[in-house]
Amino acid sequence: MHIDRYGPERGTPLLLLHGGGVAGWMWEPMRAHLDEGHRILLPDLPGHGRSADQTYTSHDDVIPALEELLEDEGRPATVVGFSLGAQLAVLLAAQRPDLVEKVIVVSAQAIPMRAVGPMLAVLSATAGLARQEWFAKLQARELFVPPEHLDDYVRTSAGISRETLLNAVEENLRFTPPDGWRHFPGAALILAGSKEKTLMRRSSAALHEALPQSEREIIADCGHGIPLQRPAWFAQRVESWMR
Structure with missing residues (x-):
């Protein structure tokens, strides 16, 4: 995986895991508002951005590389994950609590979908749309991608292979919290937007119920894309919660 590192080597490690269809650049608007003392670790997950030459095969295949990074x-690090990256953050916390001190889970689906097979068949037939600029721009609007990163989104979307797209979406749709999640000893903050699909809010509740000592917040007037929709607010929330 391609990994960018920012901040002092002895700073508090902060691992930021992007969602499917985007890449590490999605954290730039938020990162601009973070304290410079953090040791920020910013990977492009397999199949995305500057790691597009590697196929995204499964969550289980990505976790060892993230463990090695930490x-x-x-x-121990604070791990912040969005959407697909939030599922990885949950897995990391559940499997390696020795490496994860705190975890912030943003818009993670945690209730598996039914009829995944037919959904993937439709996605496979229409996967080529992701390479079309007009379609990518529509998707960017749904994620609240700011104008200065629109070209990044279009380029990332065009670089995602059909195999990566199908594998990542299937992992996302079938995800359930692992058994180790309920035993995570560190601090956990679970966020979802009030304007997201009901499934996402239900998923945040399921993650919270499985880990009762966690904190859960529904962010008013936000959709699926909180870090991009409200980067300054999100950075401040991360900072205050870490303290």
């Missing part, structure tokens, strides 16, 4: 830092 092991190299040598101290």
